[in-house]
Structures are given as structure tokens and as C-alpha cells.
Amino acid sequence: MRDIVHHPGEMREFTIDAPAPEKWGEGLVSVAAGRDVRVEVRLESVHEGILASGSLETEYDGVCGRCLIDIAAPVEVEFQELFAYPGEEASDFEVQDDHVDLETLVRDAAVLSLPFQPVCQPDCPGLDPVTGERLAGSTGTEQGDPRDIRWAALEQFTPDHDDEEPRA
Numbered sequence: 633m634r635d636i637v638h639h640p641g642e643m644r645e646f647t648i649d650a651p652a653p654e655k656w657g658e659g660l661v662s663v664a665a666g667r668d669v670r671v672e673v674r675l676e677s678v679h680e681g682i683l684a685s686g687s688l689e690t691e692y693d694g695v696c697g698r699c700l701i702d703i704a705a706p707v708e709v710e711f712q713e714l715f716a717y718p719g720e721e722a723s724d725f726e727v728q729d730d731h732v733d734l735e736t737l738v739r740d741a742a743v744l745s746l747p748f749q750p751v752c753q754p755d756c757p758g759l760d761p762v763t764g765e766r767l768a769g770s771t772g773t774e775q776g777d778p779r780d781i782r783w784a785a786l787e788q789f790t791p792d793h794d795d796e797e798p799r800a
């Protein structure tokens with residue numbers, strides 16, 4: 633990158649194929665350490681620093697937030713960030729000597745793209761509140777009103793946000 637630093641107008645494009653160096657994400661789903669990550673990135677030298685833009689592809693796995701079955705899905709996310717030269721305008725990212733911290737940028741983009749409430753399928757009915765068994769795939773014709781069961785399961789797995797709500 634040395635050849636484009638402080639050379640506005642210069643540009644480099646490259647592809648990185650590397651395993652995730654650590655687990656990305658702390659929620660129900662995450663990108664496991666060692667998972668293949670492909671990053672296509674373009675570094676553009678601008679007056680303020682280095683503009684990094686590109687996309688990453690990998691895969692997350694974890695559990696469905698409703699029925700707890702194992703799930704996995706592709707992650708595809710685009711990113712763009714200005715790495716500013718030190719001492720110029722405030723930025724979360726800075727050019728360090730002659731390099732930029734792409735790993736942190738890519739990790740943040742991947743983590744932010746992970747679903748907060750992952751589901752195995754959009755209408756996953758969750759678990760039977762009585763038996764604890766997974767309801768998805770069952771016909772459910774003898775279980776009365778399925779909507780009631782769905783809501784019961786949803787309530788069971790809704791994260792506790794009471795702290796953020798005003799008290800009555």
C-alpha cells in the first residue's frame with residue numbers, strides 16, 4: 633500500500649481469501665473462527681486518506697431464535713470506510729504508517745450484518761410450549777388455534793428489553 637499513500641488518485645484492487653481469525657459475533661448466530669472469508673476490496677487514495685470499499689462473503693451458523701434448531705446461511709455485505717491520515721478529520725479508522733486495518737473493518741461489517749433474531753424459516757412456529765418439541769413441519773391440525781401457540785413461543789424467546797421501556 634506504500635505506493636498509494638499520499639498519492640491521491642492512485643487505486644489498488646485485490647481479493648483476500650482467509651479464514652476468520654476469531655469468532656465474529658456474540659448473538660445466536662456468528663461467523664465461526666476459521667470460517668472461509670472472501671473479501672474483495674478497493675483502496676483509493678484520496679486527499680483525506682485511504683478510502684476502502686468492497687464486499688465480503690462468508691457464512692454464519694448458530695441456532696434459530698424460536699425453535700433452536702441449527703441454522704446456517706451465507707453472509708454477503710458491502711462496506712465502505714475512509715481511513716483518515718492521522719491528525720486530519722476525526723475518524724474511527726486511521727491510516728497507520730503505511731497500512732490500514734482491514735480486518736477490523738471487515739469484522740465490524742460482518743457482525744453488523746448478522747440477524748439479531750435469526751430464524752430457520754420466516755414463519756417458524758417455534759417450540760410447543762407444552763411439550764417443548766419443535767413445531768415446524770408438523771401439521772398441527774389437532775392443536776387448536778396455532779396462532780396462540782406461535783405467540784406463546786415468540787414471547788418465550790423475545791429478549792428482555794424491559795429496561796429500555798418507560799415504566800407505567
Ligand SMILES: [Zn+2]
Pocket residue numbers: 696697698699700701751752753756757758768
Ligand atoms: Zn426455527
